[in-house]
Amino acid sequence: MIPYLKKLVTGQFHSLFTLYQVAVFLLQSIFTGNSFFGYKSQKLGSRSVAYELQCSDGNTTQICPLNNPEIFDTDNLSAPQCPEYFRWIYEDLRPWKRTGLTREIVESGIDKANFRILVVDGKLYMDKYSDVFQTRDVFTVWGILQLLKLYPGKVPDLDFLFHCGDLPVIPRSDYMGANASVPPPVFHYCRDDSTLDLVFPDWSFWGWPEINIRPWVSLKNELKKGNKKIKWRKRKPYAHWQGNSWVSDNRGDLMKCNVTDKNDWNARLYQVNWEDEIKTGFKHTNLADQCTHRYKIYIEGRAWSVSEKYILACDSMTLLVKPQFYDFFTRSLQPLVHYWPINNNNKCQSIQFAVDWGNSYQNEAQRIGRAGSNFIKEGLKMENVYDYMYHTLNEYAKLMKYKPTVPPKAIELCSETMACSEHEEPNKRFKVESMVKNPSESSPCILAPPYSRNEIDAMKEKQESIRKQVEEWEGSEDVRKVNY
Numbered sequence: 510m511i512p513y514l515k516k517l518v519t520g521q522f523h524s525l526f527t528l529y530q531v532a533v534f535l536l537q538s539i540f541t542g543n544s545f546f547g548y549k550s551q552k553l554g555s556r557s558v559a560y561e562l563q564c565s566d567g568n569t570t571q572i573c574p575l576n577n578p579e580i581f582d583t584d585n586l587s588a589p590q591c592p593e594y595f596r597w598i599y600e601d602l603r604p605w606k607r608t609g610l611t612r613e614i615v616e617s618g619i620d621k622a623n624f625r626i627l628v629v630d631g632k633l634y635m636d637k638y639s640d641v642f643q644t645r646d647v648f649t650v651w652g653i654l655q656l657l658k659l660y661p662g663k664v665p666d667l668d669f670l671f672h673c674g675d676l677p678v679i680p681r682s683d684y685m686g687a688n689a690s691v692p693p694p695v696f697h698y699c700r701d702d703s704t705l706d707l708v709f710p711d712w713s714f715w716g717w718p719e720i721n722i723r724p725w726v727s728l729k730n731e732l733k734k735g736n737k738k739i740k741w742r743k744r745k746p747y748a749h750w751q752g753n754s755w756v757s758d759n760r761g762d763l764m765k766c767n768v769t770d771k772n773d774w775n776a777r778l779y780q781v782n783w784e785d786e787i788k789t790g791f792k793h794t795n796l797a798d799q800c801t802h803r804y805k806i807y808i809e810g811r812a813w814s815v816s817e818k819y820i821l822a823c824d825s826m827t828l829l830v831k832p833q834f835y836d837f838f839t840r841s842l843q844p845l846v847h848y849w850p851i852n853n854n855n856k857c858q859s860i861q862f863a864v865d866w867g868n869s870y871q872n873e874a875q876r877i878g879r880a881g882s883n884f885i886k887e888g889l890k891m892e893n894v895y896d897y898m899y900h901t902l903n904e905y906a907k908l909m910k911y912k913p914t915v916p917p918k919a920i921e922l923c924s925e926t927m928a929c930s931e932h933e934e935p936n937k938r939f940k941v942e943s944m945v946k947n948p949s950e951s952s953p954c955i956l957a958p959p960y961s962r963n964e965i966d967a968m969k970e971k972q973e974s975i976r977k978q979v980e981e982w983e984g985s986e987d988v989r990k991v992n993y
């Protein structure tokens with residue numbers, strides 16, 4: 510049996526040689542579709558353990574490594590504090606704080622879920638219940654597998670359900686009242702105040718092949734470069750939005766704010782035709798080429814939109830149309846700090862006012878743009894995305910009152926079974942690119958204690974009062990009234 514992990518002696522020569530090998534292996538596997546591909550990567554001068562995919566020769570069925578991954582001590586002392594948004598983890602799990610999680614409670618949500626994941630002794634099993642849109646499930650599970658590689662031995666035994674649709678599935682109102690049953694815990698990409706879904710990072714962090722969105726680590730770097738192409742002051746002094754306006758009435762409504770012969774609300778809005786884009790190789794939808802305007806509009810689609818992180822990362826001031834849904838990081842975004850709030854009931858005037866203000870007070874507008882970008886650059890580093898997954902699953906596991914057992918229909922999954930036989934482009938490339946290459950040398954970040962009820966109320970009140978304040982400024986139609 511080939512060991513799952515190989516320890517390598519680090520040396521400069523060795524590293525260079527390895528880098529060369531990486532390139533050769535990658536090119537070979539990408540261009541020949543060879544069933545074997547593997548690579549090594551290591552940090553100079555540090556303890557190095559490199560993961561390799563142990564792919565079978567193509568004639569035998571791919572199996573998962575038999576051994577559990579080796580466990581390493583990690584350095585607790587260098588672990589930083591988690592970003593503020595992690596504290597919402599406790600809020601999401603609050604409905605089960607008193608009862609804990611029994612197998613019955615978890616299984617009561619099966620009809621709301623697309624699949625169930627079990628982690629038992631470091632190995633992952635999936636029981637799939639139904640098909641999902643595109644490859645959301647594939648890249649979500651891939652991400653969870655990478656978490657297991659990043660923190661070998663640290664992820665506890667788990668049994669949880671996952672839903673991959675757009676809209677949340679656990680309405681709070683179904684579980685209220687004296688005789689109400691305990692709601693089922695179901696992980697999903699977003700929720701709102703009327704639902705109890707447990708938020709979890711969406712698939713796009715590992716790639717969205719259908720619309721050519723690369724894994725977040727690479728895309729984030731591209732965005733950083735794209736950002737430098739045009740300085741803020743040289744960018745077009747309008748609010749830009751590009752996307753699919755058909756998915757919701759609200760987006761359709763936004764389209765009324767587009768510039769016409771008669772009106773100019775300072776908005777420049779573009780419909781994306783994904784079919785054309787696919788045919789022409791995504792020429793007009795490269796995200797790194799979209800930091801061209803001083804202001805960028807974010808508006809929800811059917812629910813939360815994956816685009817929010819890309820929009821915020823542009824250094825342009827984000828004009829955020831009042832959202833209903835939140836994903837795992839958005840609850841900690843502050844109006845007038847990270848973005849300018851746009852009134853959903855009066856979009857056009859609201860956008861016009863925000864842009865007029867920004868063009869009159871350019872330093873201030875730039876500051877908001879940069880703060881939004883920094884929130885994404887620092888707060889949403891891939892390390893943090895994994896740490897969020899770790900902590901939310903770890904807190905969930907603390908509530909579990911049973912040791913999970915693998916249901917008969919569940920199958921074991923590992924990076925090998927998911928990647929070795931993948932031949933479709935760019936799916937294969939995205940998996941290789943987003944594979945965790947080394948176990949983490951440091952522990953997950955340190956989770957701050959839960960918010961108190963008062964703190965949460967105060968935060969909500971503050972956000973609400975800022976919105977009202979901005980609406981008053983808008984009503985005055987005079988940007989000099991803005992007291993920023």
Ligand SMILES: *[C@@H]1O[C@H](CO)[C@@H](O)[C@H](O)[C@H]1NC(C)=O
Nearest residue numbers: 543544545565566567568569
């Ligand atoms: C797979 O099986 C075929 C037919 O038995 C054989 O010709 C081929 O060499 C095998 N491939 C590998 C990589 O072992």
Ligand SMILES: *[C@@H]1O[C@H](CO)[C@@H](O)[C@H](O)[C@H]1NC(C)=O
Nearest residue numbers: 582583584585586663952953
């Ligand atoms: C590091 O943290 C782990 C888990 O929190 C703990 O079990 C271990 O004792 C800590 N190690 C040190 C050296 O503090």
Ligand SMILES: *[C@@H]1O[C@H](CO)[C@@H](O)[C@H](O)[C@H]1NC(C)=O
Nearest residue numbers: 683684685686687688689690
């Ligand atoms: C709750 O159950 C009890 C006992 O079965 C019943 O008397 C009561 O009416 C129920 N309350 C509600 C709100 O349904």
Ligand SMILES: *[C@@H]1O[C@H](CO)[C@@H](O)[C@H](O)[C@H]1NC(C)=O
Nearest residue numbers: 764767768769777778779780
């Ligand atoms: C908005 O207006 C611009 C400029 O006239 C135009 O190019 C664009 O197609 C319009 N967008 C939509 C969604 O109609």
